Amino acid sequence: AQTVTQSQPEMSVQEAETVTLSCTYDTSESDYYLFWYKQPPSRQMILVIRQEAYKQQNATENRFSVNFQKAAKSFSLKISDSQLGDAAMYFCAYRSAWPDHGGNQFYFGTGTSLTVIP
Amino acid sequence: NAGVTQTPKFRVLKTGQSMTLLCAQDMNHEYMYWYRQDPGMGLRLIHYSVGEGTTAKGEVPDGYNVSRLKKQNFLLGLESAAPSQTSVYFCASSLGTQSYEQYFGPGTRLTVT
Numbered sequence: 110a111q112t113v114t115q116s117q118p119e120m121s122v123q124e125a126e127t128v129t130l131s132c133t134y135d136t137s138e139s140d141y142y143l144f145w146y147k148q149p150p151s152r153q154m155i156l157v158i159r160q161e162a163y164k165q166q167n168a169t170e171n172r173f174s175v176n177f178q179k180a181a182k183s184f185s186l187k188i189s190d191s192q193l194g195d196a197a198m199y200f201c202a203y204r205s206a207w208p209d210h211g212g213n214q215f216y217f218g219t220g221t222s223l224t225v226i227p
Numbered sequence: 228n229a230g231v232t233q234t235p236k237f238r239v240l241k242t243g244q245s246m247t248l249l250c251a252q253d254m255n256h257e258y259m260y261w262y263r264q265d266p267g268m269g270l271r272l273i274h275y276s277v278g279e280g281t282t283a284k285g286e287v288p289d290g291y292n293v294s295r296l297k298k299q300n301f302l303l304g305l306e307s308a309a310p311s312q313t314s315v316y317f318c319a320s321s322l323g324t325q326s327y328e329q330y331f332g333p334g335t336r337l338t339v340t
Contacts, residue, residue: 118267144328154317154331200269213258213277214285215329219269 111136113203115218122191123226129176130186130221132201140206143177143184144215149197157199160184162206188223196225229253233318233332240308240339248303248335250318258321259301260285260329261293263314270317276301308339 112135122128134143145157160168160177167175172192176185188195201218234249250259257278262270262285272285274293282293290312292304301320305312315336319329 115269152315152334154319154329156328159328208277213275213283214272215260217270219267 111203111205111216113201113216113218115199115201115221117221118219119222119224121224121226122188124191124193126191127187127189128191128223130188130199130201130223132184132186132218134182134184134201134203134216136182136203136205138205138207142204142206143175144202144204145173145175145184145186146200146202146217147195147197148200148220149194154200158186191225193225193227196223198222231318231320231330231332233316233335235335236333237336238338240305240337242309242339244308245304245306246308246337247305248316248318248337250301250303250320250332251299252301252318252320252330253299254320254322254330255298256320256322256330257298258323259295260319260321261291261301261303262317262319263287263312264317264334265314273303273316308337310339313337313339 114133141162143160147155147157158170172189174187198220200220203216231252260275261273271287276282276295279298294302318332321329
């Protein structure tokens with residue numbers, strides 16, 4: 110099974126500042142998908158951003174962007190101009206492109222709890 | 228669209244009791260999943276289904292059973308609850324494989340005493 114590691118259990122950022130959350134993964138495959146999910150105190154899991162491994166360009170969604178380093182197997186999330194509503198648990202997830210290689214499943218990291226300081 | 232719904236939202240069981248969690252989705256998704264979330268452990272897959280009438284084991288299937296008799300519903304059963312099954316349970320669905328993301332339900336908080 111693939112392993113997804115989030116080495117920062119907790120992070121904090123000042124409002125309006127930028128923060129980067131780290132994620133690394135272990136895979137022998139070349140084709141896969143990576144996701145960042147946000148879980149606010151309401152518990153609802155929300156997709157933040159996704160990245161296809163075959164794309165060299167880093168994905169961007171408004172204030173959220175990723176730094177995808179395929180060779181290093183690293184997938185960090187950058188939040189710019191942090192807002193109070195960004196406070197949440199953030200999960201990194203991996204999915205193989207091939208159903209026979211676990212592509213039916215998502216593999217999640219243990220999460221990073223982000224606090225935004227006013 | 229209601230998306231993914233879960234019933235119930237909270238439940239307290241005594242050790243040895245049984246219960247069924249219901250997940251329903253109205254997006255015509257083929258794939259459905261059951262996870263448990265415990266502090267410091269992220270989301271762990273219990274069982275999943277790639278279509279009506281099919282189920283498969285995930286990472287932590289022991290003590291749980293599932294059924295997918297209708298495409299829109301995915302049931303998670305606990306036959307004899309144990310305190311170790313105290314957790315928050317999430318259901319999710321996905322249109323397909325590849326880059327399709329999962330859509331999650333609101334979760335069910337289960338306490339087994």
